[in-house]
Amino acid sequence: MKSLQDLERIRLKAQERMRVREGEGATKIAVGMGTCGIAAGARDVMAAILDEVAKRKLADVTVTQTGCVGLCEYEPLVDVILPGQQKVTYARVDADKARQIVARHVVNRQIIGDWVLARS
Amino acid sequence: MQQYRAHVLVCGGTGCVSSGCHAVKEALLEGLKTHDLADEVLVVKTGCMGPCDMGPLIVVYPEGVLYRQLTPESALRIVEEHLLKGRVVEDLVYRTENLKPVPVLEEISFFSRQTRIALRNTGLIDPESIEEYIARDGYLALARVLQQGDPEAVIAEVKKSGLRGRGGGGFPTGLKWEFTARAPGQPKYLVCNADEGDPGAFMDRSILEGDPHSVLEAMAIAGFAVGANQGYVYVRAEYPLAVQRLSVAIEQARRYGTLGSNIFGTGFDFDVEIRVGAGAFVCGEETALLASIEGKRGEPRPRPPFPATEGLWGKPTLINNVETFANIPPIILGGGESFASIGAEKSKGTKVFALAGKIRNTGLVEVPMGITLREIIYDIGGGIPDGKKFKAAQIGGPSGGCIPAPCLDVPVDYESMAELGTMMGSGGLVIMDEDTCMVDVAKFFIEFCKDESCGKCAPCRIGVKRMLETLERITTGEGREGDLELLEELGQQIKDSALCGLGQTAPNPVLSTIRYFREEYEAHVRDKCCPAKVCKALLEYRILADVCVGCGACKKACPVGAIMGERRQPHEINTAVCTRCGACVEACRFDAIVR
Numbered sequence: 001m002k003s004l005q006d007l008e009r010i011r012l013k014a015q016e017r018m019r020v021r022e023g024e025g026a027t028k029i030a031v032g033m034g035t036c037g038i039a040a041g042a043r044d045v046m047a048a049i050l051d052e053v054a055k056r057k058l059a060d061v062t063v064t065q066t067g068c069v070g071l072c073e074y075e076p077l078v079d080v081i082l083p084g085q086q087k088v089t090y091a092r093v094d095a096d097k098a099r100q101i102v103a104r105h106v107v108n109r110q111i112i113g114d115w116v117l118a119r120s
Numbered sequence: 121m122q123q124y125r126a127h128v129l130v131c132g133g134t135g136c137v138s139s140g141c142h143a144v145k146e147a148l149l150e151g152l153k154t155h156d157l158a159d160e161v162l163v164v165k166t167g168c169m170g171p172c173d174m175g176p177l178i179v180v181y182p183e184g185v186l187y188r189q190l191t192p193e194s195a196l197r198i199v200e201e202h203l204l205k206g207r208v209v210e211d212l213v214y215r216t217e218n219l220k221p222v223p224v225l226e227e228i229s230f231f232s233r234q235t236r237i238a239l240r241n242t243g244l245i246d247p248e249s250i251e252e253y254i255a256r257d258g259y260l261a262l263a264r265v266l267q268q269g270d271p272e273a274v275i276a277e278v279k280k281s282g283l284r285g286r287g288g289g290g291f292p293t294g295l296k297w298e299f300t301a302r303a304p305g306q307p308k309y310l311v312c313n314a315d316e317g318d319p320g321a322f323m324d325r326s327i328l329e330g331d332p333h334s335v336l337e338a339m340a341i342a343g344f345a346v347g348a349n350q351g352y353v354y355v356r357a358e359y360p361l362a363v364q365r366l367s368v369a370i371e372q373a374r375r376y377g378t379l380g381s382n383i384f385g386t387g388f389d390f391d392v393e394i395r396v397g398a399g400a401f402v403c404g405e406e407t408a409l410l411a412s413i414e415g416k417r418g419e420p421r422p423r424p425p426f427p428a429t430e431g432l433w434g435k436p437t438l439i440n441n442v443e444t445f446a447n448i449p450p451i452i453l454g455g456g457e458s459f460a461s462i463g464a465e466k467s468k469g470t471k472v473f474a475l476a477g478k479i480r481n482t483g484l485v486e487v488p489m490g491i492t493l494r495e496i497i498y499d500i501g502g503g504i505p506d507g508k509k510f511k512a513a514q515i516g517g518p519s520g521g522c523i524p525a526p527c528l529d530v531p532v533d534y535e536s537m538a539e540l541g542t543m544m545g546s547g548g549l550v551i552m553d554e555d556t557c558m559v560d561v562a563k564f565f566i567e568f569c570k571d572e573s574c575g576k577c578a579p580c581r582i583g584v585k586r587m588l589e590t591l592e593r594i595t596t597g598e599g600r601e602g603d604l605e606l607l608e609e610l611g612q613q614i615k616d617s618a619l620c621g622l623g624q625t626a627p628n629p630v631l632s633t634i635r636y637f638r639e640e641y642e643a644h645v646r647d648k649c650c651p652a653k654v655c656k657a658l659l660e661y662r663i664l665a666d667v668c669v670g671c672g673a674c675k676k677a678c679p680v681g682a683i684m685g686e687r688r689q690p691h692e693i694n695t696a697v698c699t700r701c702g703a704c705v706e707a708c709r710f711d712a713i714v715r
Contacts, residue, residue, distance in 0.1 A: 001377040002385045004263045007254065010376075014255030020127045020162075021181045021244065033204060046125070046160060054123030062182045063125040067205040 016057065025060040027106060029053075032077035034068025040075040041094060048095035049078075052102040061106065074117055080105050091117035124162040126203060127181040131243060133168025133329055134322070134361055135483070136175035140191075141165075144176045147192035151199030161203050164252075167330015167365075168322075169243030171230055172483040174214065179225055186225040187212045217480075217502070230481050233500045235462065237470050238286075238446040239486045242330030247365050250372040253333040259378050261452035262337050265344055266386040274345040275301060278448070280456030282468030286323075287313055287404075287441030288519060288545045289621070290467075290534040296438060299428035300346040303436035310343050310351035311432065311439040315409060317356070317401040318517025319568060321548030323472040324442035326484050328355065328362035331446065332369035336379065336392055338448035343390045346438050351392040354409050356399045366394060401518075401572035405620045406439050408574065419576045420620035441546070443472055464490030467533035471547060477514075478553040480505050487532075494528040497551060508553035512636070516545025518565045518572075519625030521632025522558065541632040543625065557654035558637040559644050563591040565629035569622065580623030583614040587630060596657040599645035604634055653715045656700040660715070665690040667712035677707035 001007055019025075031037065031046045046065065053061055071077060074091035078101060081087045088111055090101060097115060104110050130136075130145045145165060152158045169177060174188035180198070185208055187198055194212055201209045213223040222228050236242075245252035253259070265274055279294030300308060312335060316324040328335065339351045355363055370392055373379040381389040395413050402408045403418040410432050412418040431437020447469060451459045460468045467489040473496065476482050480502030487496060493513055497503065504510050512522040515532075521542030523530070530536050537544045552561065566588045575581045587610055590603055611627030618624045634641055643649050650658040663674070663683075668690040675683040675691060682698040685691030693704070693713075705713045 004267060004384065007259060007263050007384070010251060011254050011257070011260070014251040017123070018127075018245075018252060018255045020124060021129070023184055024182045030206070033206065043156060050123050050125055050160060064182070065125075065204065065206040067207060 019059065020062075025062040026083040027058075027061045028079070028081045029061065029063050029102070029106065030066045030079040030081075031063075032067070032069060032075050033065040034072070034075070036068050036072035037075040037077065040092075042076040044095045045076045045078060045093050045098045048098040049102055052099045056102070056107065058102075058106065071117070077117070082106070082109065086119045088116055089118045089120070090115045122159070124160060126161045128161060128163045128203070129169075129179045129181065129244070130163060130165050131167075131169040131175060131177050132165035132247075133172065133175075133243075133326055133484075135168065135172035136177065137361065139175040141176035143192045144178070144190045144195045147195040148178070148199060151196045152203070155199060155204050157199070157203055164246045165248075166245060167242045167247045168326040168484055170234075170239075170484040171481055173481060174483075183208070183223075184225045185223045186214055186228065188214055230483075230485070230500055230502070233495070234486050235470050235488045236486045237450050237459075237462075238327060238334075238443050238472055239330070239484070240450065241334060242326060242484075245331065247330050247332055248368050248372075250333060250369070250376055250378075253331070257453060258333055258449070259337050261449040262340050262344075262378060263384050265341050265452060266384050266388055269386065271301065271345045271347065274341060274452070277456045278345075278451060281447075281451045281459040282456075282463075282466075283444065283447055283451060283459065284467065284534065285441060286443035286447070286471065286546070288516065288543060290544060293440065293444055296428060296440070297342065297345050299426070300348075300436050300438040303429045305429075305434075305436050307350065307435060308346055308348040309432040309435055309437040310339055310346070310348040311410070311413065311427075311437055312339055312351065312353040312445055313404065313406065313409060313439055313441045314353055314355035314359075314362070315397050315404040316359075316442070316546060317399070317404045317572075318519075318546055318548040319565075320474060320476040320514075320550045321517055321546050322474045323484065323547045325359050325362050327442050327446050327472075328359070328366055332362075332366045333373065334446045334449060335366075335442055336369055336373050338445035339392055340379065340383065340390045341448055341452060342438055342440065342445070344388055346436075348438065349389045349391070351390065352395050352413055352432075353392060354395045354397055354403070354413055356397045356403075358399050363394060363396060370394070400574070401568075402574045402620070402622050405622055408620065409439070410437065419574045420622070422619060443547070462488050464531055464533040466535055467544075471532070471544065473547045473549045475501050475549050475551065477550040478504055478508065478556070479551040489533045490531040492529045492531055493523060496532070496549070497528070501551065504551065504553050508555065510551070511554050511556055512552045512558065512561075514550040514552065514561065514629070515548070516543045516628070517548045518568050519543060519621065519628055520545045520548075521628045522552075522561065522636060524636040541635055542628060555652055555654070557595075557650050557652040558633040558640050559591065559595055559650070560652075560654045562630045562633045563588065563595055566591055566626065569626035572622065573626075574622075577617075577619035577623060579614045579617040580619065580626060583610055583618075584623070584626050586610060587614075587627065591630070594641065594644045595650070595655040597644075597648045599648075601645065603645055604638070604641055607631075608634060659700050660695055661693050661698055661700060661702075661704065662714055663691050663693055664712050664714060667710055669710060669712075671709070673707045673709065674704035674713060677703045679703060
């Protein structure tokens, strides 16, 4: 480091990485990671979401997991909760759909109606 | 860049290391690997988080859930339940006194009542990662100070903050910096006093272990302010983890260019070396510490001249304590005024205390100055365990004194503590309950000072030894009329005539306990009785004939054969033979033996 700018660069990068420790973000994405979800491919979905969130440098988004909600038939399930809005549950998500959910729903605030299983 | 959805912070302070946090961390890593979560969950080892009695402990983010007293097995459950399925493992989270689970760290009163400045990063970052320190605005204060290039402005800011030395003396830090800056002579040196020696104190160790870069950054800032280019951290060899993490931090800082030559391209050079001390208590005294760094025997010398004018190798030297330094970067970043808005009239900012003894939550806490002892002990510390009554708080270690129950509402600041006949000290806070004998406590501290006296001046070498002998007489039932007056007179003489801080403050524990617990001393001297039932020589064990069933358990347990009696008949203790070891009391299932 030779200047304040160098420090600033390292600081922003490191802050990005440590954001998880600031607490839960306003937007929440939860992937069903019960045995059923994992068997249906939830792990790829999770990896795709994490990657997409990182690539887009989305601040204030918490990616988390949940257990089996009883709809094993529809797994992998992904819940998206935008601040102040209803929970939207997507069914039979794969890695590609997951990336689109992040792009279209989380970033552009447009629910992808065709894939929605439930709103609550 | 790898983004993790969860961070698991494993407390890696010395307390948790000894309760087994390494095994817990290994189990977590193993579990994450088995469940294929290693790419999603990051495990970080931090410095001390504070609540040491809950160790080994971890905090899972983003939820901020704290799990305590873990084993490798329970750590695996957390992986399977919380990290895999997203369910909080309720039986492993913190519980209040009435067993209500409080999973989230911020809602636990131990944490929510604290104000963390010196401990701002401790327990929250990986101490071996300079980048995590930088993420928390680390080295920003240094960069700004160097870019502005005005040493006097830095000193003015520190003066404005009202910061006073956290090592115990409480000398205004800004003034010390100013004296050193103005002192003629080159080169100038900088020293960080990390020779924390009070029994029961571990504030400085925890800062060095948990946030070593904050001390290095502050030293570089101070170096710039006073015109020094070389700093030393004097730390005791009993703190191996602190030494190791500090070494890692120095090496990283040199690599990143925050130590070394031409820092931030401003032409300012500053480097830090570690000097490991052998652990003599007297080396925490600044002149003895300087002698030790120079390679001489650790003995104090008269002041003046003060180190600010004649310190290391006769050159102007700024010497500050670890916690004092840790407060500097926030003062520079947030401004002196904002720091001065926290705390009491003449004692600004916060103080870190190491809570120990008979208290439910032992550990490390940082509170605003001026808070009452009652708040520290009951609201943060959780009160006295086992339904016992609070008797006294020992503050300031061997240099401090005991504060009795009626003074619990006195604000904790430098002046109030001095009025009570004790001192703020470095921050050791030992809580004692009704089972503590105050004469015994005083004897413990005087014995400590006798052992640690360097022997250079007579008042400390001989006087403290005489005080110990008198106390030993009192606790073994040989106390004489006039002993208390003798202790008081001798104590005052030592305070007035000893060469250094160690000797001048050594009588404090005795004088303050005589002041507040005189009846207890008198009971020892006149009635040959120890009201708290601690001093063995003054105890007499008896068997209650109407409660004893004659089972013989005590007889078997007694190592010296002092118990007699036929089976199924009440037993008796031969007090002439009894060594008062208490083994019979442990063995008796009927509570028939009393002291």
